[in-house]
Amino acid sequence: xxxxxxxxxxxxxxxxxxxxxxxxxxxxxxxxxxxxxxxxxxxxxxxxxxxxxxxxxxxxxxxxxxxxxxxxxxxxxxxxxxxxxxxxxxxxxxxxxxxxxxxxxxxxxxxxxxxxxxxxxxxxxxxxxxxxxxxxxxxxxxxxxxxxxxxxxxxxxxxxxxxxxxxxxxxxxxxxxxxxxxxxxxxxxxxxxxxxxxxxxxxxxxxxxxxxxxxxxxxxxxxxxxxxxxxxxxxxxxxxxxxxxxxxxxxxxxxxxxxxxxxxxxxxxxxxxxxxxxxxxxxxxxxxxxxxxxxxxxxxxxxxxxxxxxxxxxxxxxxxxxxxxxxxxxxxxxx
Amino acid sequence: xxxxxxxxxxxxxxxxxxxxxxxxxxxxxxxxxxxxxxxxxxxxxxxxxxxxxxxxxxxxxxxxxxxxxxxxxxxxxxxxxxxxxxxxxxxxxxxxxxxxxxxxxxxxxxxxxxxxxxxxxxxxxxxxxxxxxxxxxxxxxxxxxxxxxxxxxxxxxxxxxxxxxxxxxxxxxxxxxxxxxxxxxxxxxxxxxxxxxxxxxxxxxxxxxxxxxxxxxxxxxxxxxxxxxxxxxxxxxxxxxxxxxxxxxxxxxxxxxxxxxxxxxxxxxxxxxxxxxxxxxxxxxxxxxxxxxxxxxxxxxxxxxxxxxxxxxxxxxxxxxxxxxxxxxxxxxxxxxxxxxxxxxxxxxxxxxxxxxxxxxxxxxxxxxxxxxxxxxxxxxxxxxxxxxxxxxxxxxxxxxxxxxxxxxxxxxxxxxxxxxxxxxxxxxxxxxxxxxxxxxxxxxxxxxxxxxxxxxxxxxxxxxxxxxxxxxxxxxxxxxxxxxxxxxxxxxxxxxxxxxxxxxxxxxxxxxxxxxxxxxxxxxxxxxxx
Numbered sequence: 023x024x025x026x027x028x029x030x031x032x033x034x035x036x037x038x039x040x041x042x043x044x045x046x047x048x049x050x051x052x053x054x055x056x057x058x059x060x061x062x063x064x065x066x067x068x069x070x071x072x073x074x075x076x077x078x079x080x081x082x083x084x085x086x087x088x089x090x091x092x093x094x095x096x097x098x099x100x101x102x103x104x105x106x107x108x109x110x111x112x113x114x115x116x117x118x119x120x121x122x123x124x125x126x127x128x129x130x131x132x133x134x135x136x137x138x139x140x141x142x143x144x145x146x147x148x149x150x151x152x153x154x155x156x157x158x159x160x161x162x163x164x165x166x167x168x169x170x171x172x173x174x175x176x177x178x179x180x181x182x183x184x185x186x187x188x189x190x191x192x193x194x195x196x197x198x199x200x201x202x203x204x205x206x207x208x209x210x211x212x213x214x215x216x217x218x219x220x221x222x223x224x225x226x227x228x229x230x231x232x233x234x235x236x237x238x239x240x241x242x243x244x245x246x247x248x249x250x251x252x253x254x255x256x257x258x259x260x261x262x263x264x265x266x267x268x269x270x271x272x273x274x275x276x277x278x279x280x281x282x283x284x285x286x287x288x289x290x291x292x293x294x295x296x297x298x299x300x301x302x303x304x305x306x307x308x309x310x311x312x313x314x315x316x317x318x319x320x321x322x323x324x325x326x327x328x329x330x331x332x333x334x335x336x337x338x339x340x341x342x343x344x345x346x347x348x349x350x351x352x353x354x355x356x357x
Numbered sequence: 358x359x360x361x362x363x364x365x366x367x368x369x370x371x372x373x374x375x376x377x378x379x380x381x382x383x384x385x386x387x388x389x390x391x392x393x394x395x396x397x398x399x400x401x402x403x404x405x406x407x408x409x410x411x412x413x414x415x416x417x418x419x420x421x422x423x424x425x426x427x428x429x430x431x432x433x434x435x436x437x438x439x440x441x442x443x444x445x446x447x448x449x450x451x452x453x454x455x456x457x458x459x460x461x462x463x464x465x466x467x468x469x470x471x472x473x474x475x476x477x478x479x480x481x482x483x484x485x486x487x488x489x490x491x492x493x494x495x496x497x498x499x500x501x502x503x504x505x506x507x508x509x510x511x512x513x514x515x516x517x518x519x520x521x522x523x524x525x526x527x528x529x530x531x532x533x534x535x536x537x538x539x540x541x542x543x544x545x546x547x548x549x550x551x552x553x554x555x556x557x558x559x560x561x562x563x564x565x566x567x568x569x570x571x572x573x574x575x576x577x578x579x580x581x582x583x584x585x586x587x588x589x590x591x592x593x594x595x596x597x598x599x600x601x602x603x604x605x606x607x608x609x610x611x612x613x614x615x616x617x618x619x620x621x622x623x624x625x626x627x628x629x630x631x632x633x634x635x636x637x638x639x640x641x642x643x644x645x646x647x648x649x650x651x652x653x654x655x656x657x658x659x660x661x662x663x664x665x666x667x668x669x670x671x672x673x674x675x676x677x678x679x680x681x682x683x684x685x686x687x688x689x690x691x692x693x694x695x696x697x698x699x700x701x702x703x704x705x706x707x708x709x710x711x712x713x714x715x716x717x718x719x720x721x722x723x724x725x726x727x728x729x730x731x732x733x734x735x736x737x738x739x740x741x742x743x744x745x746x747x748x749x750x751x752x753x754x755x756x757x758x759x760x761x762x763x764x765x766x767x768x769x770x771x772x773x774x775x776x777x778x779x780x781x782x783x784x785x786x787x788x789x790x791x792x793x794x795x796x797x798x799x800x801x802x803x804x805x806x807x808x809x810x811x812x813x814x815x816x817x818x819x820x821x822x823x824x825x826x827x828x829x830x831x832x833x834x835x836x837x838x839x840x841x842x843x844x845x846x847x848x849x850x851x852x853x854x855x856x857x858x859x860x861x862x863x864x865x866x867x868x869x870x871x872x873x874x875x876x877x878x879x880x881x882x883x884x885x886x887x888x
Contacts, residue, residue: 058767070492077490106392107488107557116573172604180608187609189575193384193596196578198570305600307574315389315574315601320767 026348030341037337038330042095045329046088049322056080056104056320078104091326100327105319110327114309119202120190121308124300125293127224128232133286136236140243140282144251145270155240162237167296171230171303178226185226188305192219231300235289242285246278253277280351287343291336380593383868383886385879386606386615387597390574393557396537397477398491402877405534406619407597410880411579412454413537413562414586416445416470417528421883422872424643424695424791426532430465430563430586440523440830445470447514452584453540454567458559461542465563467510472541474508477501484544487553495535499789523828525835529790534878538563565590565882574599591870591885610635610863616886617864617871619879623681623739629863638862641694643788643875645687645796646738648748648781648853649773649811656721657781660849665715666781667853669755671707675747676856679740684856689843690796692857694875696832697793697839702847705854712755727780728752728759729773733766736858736877737785744783744855773811781853782811787877793839797823801851814851 057074075081079090094101100110139159143152179187186192190204195216200207205224208217250256251274259273260266298310305311309328316324391407392399399405409415418429428434431445451465476484477496496502504527507519520527530536543561547553560568563586566579577597581590598615600606603622607629610618621629621637630637650657650666657663676684688704691697716724730745731738738744742763749759762780764772773782789795799805802823803815819842826838862873867887874880 052765055767055771058771067497070497074490074492102489104490107491107554108393113573175605175608179612183612187612187614188600188605189598189614193576193598193614194382196570199572303602303605305575305598305602305605307572307599311574311601 023348027341027345030344034337034341038334041330041333042092043088045326045333046091047084049326049329050084052317052320056322095327095330100331101323103316103324104321105316105324110324111331113312113324114328114331116199116202117307117309117312119199120204120306121294121297121301121310123203123205124224124227124231124306124308125290125297127228128293129235129286129289131228131232132236132239132289136239137243137282140240141247141270141275141278143240144244144247147248152244156244159237159240162233163241165233167230167234167299168303170233171226171300174226174230175303186219186223188223188303190220190223190307191216192223195219227300227304227306230303231293231296234296235286235293238285238289239282243278243282246281247274250274250278280347283347283350284343287340287346290339290343294332294336381591381886381888382594382596383592383617383881383884384596384598384615385881386600386609386618387577387879388599388603388606388619389601390599391571391577393488394560394568394571395539395557396534397473397496397539398488398493399534400494403619406879407577408560409534409537410564410878410882411566411595412560412564412568413539414451414564415532415534415536415538416447417532419532419791419874419876421880422874424529424788424875426528429532430470430538434528436830440525440828441520442517443520443527444511444515444517447516448586449514451563451586452582453543453563454561454582456559456561456567458555459540459543459546459561461540461561463542465538465540466513467516469538469541470516471508471510472544473536473538474501474505476539476544477535478505483548484553484556488557493535495533495789499530499533499535501530523830525827525830525832526790526792526794529792529795533790566595569594587882590882592881595881607863610865613865616868617862619862620736621861621863623683626683626861626863634866635863636866636868638864638871638873639683639859640862640873640875641685641692642736642858642860642877643692643695643791644737644785644877645690645692645857646684646735646783646785646855647687647690648783648855650781650851650853651776651778651811651813652851653776653813654779656719656724659719659721661715661719662721663850663853665712665719665721665755666752666757667705667850668708668715669712669757670748670751670853672705672855673707675744678747679738679743680856680858681739683739683859683861685859687854687857688847690800690846690852690854691793691839691843692788695788695791695793695796697836697843699840699843701840702843709751709755716755716757723756723758725758725760727762729769729780729782730761730763731766731783732763732769735785736787736860738783738855739858741783774807774809776807776813778811783855784811789876791876793835794823794827797839797842798827801846812851814849816845816849816851819845819849 057071079087102109103113139155143155146152175187178185197207197211197216200210204220208220256269256274259269297308298314301308301311302314313328387403389403391404394408394412396405396409396413415429416431417426420427430448430451432448434443434445436443447465453461455461476482477493479485504520504524505518506521509517509519511517540561544556547556565582565585567582569578569580571577579595581593583589600609603620604625606618607621607625609615611632629635650663652658672686676686688702689699728745728748731741734740745761749761752759786796786800799809801810801814803820806813806815822838822842826835829835864871869885869887871884
C-alpha cells in the first residue's frame, strides 16, 4: 500500500511543475498591465511605473521571473496580493473554509439524493420514475449555473421568502470566525439560532452547486447498478433466495459503488470550478469569488498562486480517492 | 490554545452583541470589498466608502449632497493676498478613535495634518512605501507635489500650506478622500513596534464610525464613535454587506436583508421603484461620456470634419438605447450641476444632410476609420460597444465606414494615448472634487497630452483661460473664464460630448436623511433609520 501511495506521489511532482508553468504563463498572456491596473483613472507617471516594475520584478526576463516564483513557492511564499498587499496564503486560508463548507454540503446533497435516485431508477428500469429521474438529471447537467442560481433566488428568496438571498449567516449575528466553518463555529459558540441561520444560508448555494454532481452521480449510479444487476453473482444471490433488498443493498451496491466513488472524486475538482459561479451569485466569501475578482483586477500574484493552491488541493483529493479506491478494490494496488 | 483564545474572544463578542440588542443598525449592501482601510493610497469608490467616509475626516469636506466645500477638521481657513498661503485653523478637542489596538493620549493637532500629507509626498518619509508596491495615486494624480512647497506648523492648531503658485482648486483637492487626516501618534506607535502594515488594516481616524470587524469579502462592521466632534451618529451600528452582483443586491434589498444598496442594474430599477417599501433616489452623476477625435491625424485635424461626424450621430437614440433613460444629453464637457456650466452653448443637432455637405466641402469621401469602444461598463458609458454599433450605423448613412476596435481596459487606455492613434476614441470621466478644473485641465490641457488628453488637442486660447482660472481665487471670475472655455470647446469640437449619466440609490423608506453625493461616494454620516 505504501508503495502504491509513493508511486502516486512521484507522479504528482511533474504535474505540479506543469501547473506552475501554466499558471505563470497563462496569467502573463492575459492582456493588460498589472501596474496600470493598480493605478486609478489618473494613471501613473512613467518614472513611478519603472520603479514599480522593478520592485515587482516585471522588468526581468520571463524565465527569470518564473524561477524566482518557483523558488518562492517552494519556500512556502506565495506572494503578496497587488491589490490588498496582504499575503496570498493568508487570504486563501481565510476564504478556503467557506468554499470547503459549501462544496461539502453540496456534495452531501448530491450523494444523498443522487445515489438512492440512481439505485431506484436502475431497479425500476424503464418505469416512469426511471424516465423522470434521468430526464431531470439530464436537465440538471445542462443547466447554466448562473441562470439557475438567480432563478432559485428570485423564486425561493424573492417570491416565497423561504430562504435568505445571499451571504453565509444573517447579519444580526456577529461571530468572529474560529475555524472558518460557519456551521461548526456557530455550534462552538453554542448559538443555536445562528446555526439555523447558517444552515438556511447554505441551502440554495448548495443546491445550485450540487445540481451538476447530483445529475452525474445519479446517472453513474444507475448505469453501474444496471451492469452489476446483470452479473452472475447477483443471479446466484437471488437464486439463494435472498430478499430483493438484500441483493441490491449488499451484493450489488458495494460493487456498483466503485465507479461512483471515482466519479465523486472527479466531481470535487468540478465543484471547485463551479464554486466560482455559485460564490459570485450568492456573495459567498470563498476562493472562487476571490479568484474572479482578482482576474478582473489583474492581480497576477493572487491569480497564479490561487490557481496553484486550488490545483494542489484537487490533486490531494484525487490522491485520496485513488487510495480509497485501492482500499475498496485491492486489484488496483498491483496494476 | 488558539481555540481557547478564540472562544474567549467569542464570548466577549457575544456579550457585546447581547448588550447592544436594542442598537439601531443600518445595513448597506455594498458592491465590492475594500482593498484595505487607509484612504491615502486607495483609488476605488468602494475603498473610500469603507474608509474615508466612515473612519476618517478631512480638513475641509464637501457639503452633504453637494460639491461646495465646508469646514471639516479645520474650523476655518485664510488665503494670503498673493494666494500662495492657505492657513487652516484646526478644530480644538477633536478625538481619535480608542480601539483595542490604540488608545490616543492627545487630541488632533498640526502634527497629524503634516504627517498625513508628508507620508504621501516625501520619499524619505518612513511611511512613503509602507506597503509593498504601493503608490499614492491621487496625491500624484492631482499633482500635489508640484503645487505644495511646504506644510508649516504655526502652532498646535494652526497649519499653513505654502504653495508654489496660487491654486484655486487646492481647497477642493483637500476635501478629497486621499487627503484624510490620520493619527501621527498611532503611526509612531506602529513604527516603534515595527508593524507598519497594520496601519492599513487596523485604522484609527477621527471619523463618525469606528471599525469593529472586517471579514474578507463578507462584511464590514462599524460602531458609531461616541466622542465624534460633530456629535454621535443617530445609528449605533453600520454594516456593509458585501454583495458584488447588482441583481443579487436588489434581491437582498427587496427581501429586507439590507436597508440601502449601491449601483442597481438598470434592468432592476423599475422593479425597485414599484416596491411600496422602497424609495429610489436619483441624481445626475458628476460625469461625462465622450468620444475624442485625434486632432493631429487627418482628416480629424479639420474642425469641419469633426463637426460633421458629431452631427451625423443620433445622440438621443443612443441615450435611449444604451443609458435606458438614465442619461442626459451632454452639450458641454461638465455636467449641468457643476458651477460655471454654460447653458448658453447651443445644443448639438442631429443633421445627417448637413454632415454630408460638410464632409463633401472638406473633400472627405469614402472615409474609413477605426472607432474605439471601451471593453468595460462605466457609469458614464454603460455599454461602449453598443454605442459604437449605433454610431457605426449613423456614420454609414453619411458614407463613413467605421471599424470598431477594442482592447482589454488598461491596454485600451494605453493605446488610446498614442499620439498617432487612428480614429475616434470613446472614454469618459467621473469628477473627483467638483471643481471644473478637474474636468477641463485634467482632460484637455496641453500638458495632459499623452496622459489623459486623448484628443491630443492643445488650443492656446482654451489653455490660457483654464490656466488663468486655476490661479484666480474669485469664484465668479473663474466661472466666467470656464464659460468662455466651454464656448471654445464647442466651436473646436475636439471631442463629441455624449452624455452625463444618472445615478440611482434604492433604499427602504425607513432610511432617513440619506443624501446622494454627486461625487458618487456613499456616506452614512447623519443617516438615521426609523424603527
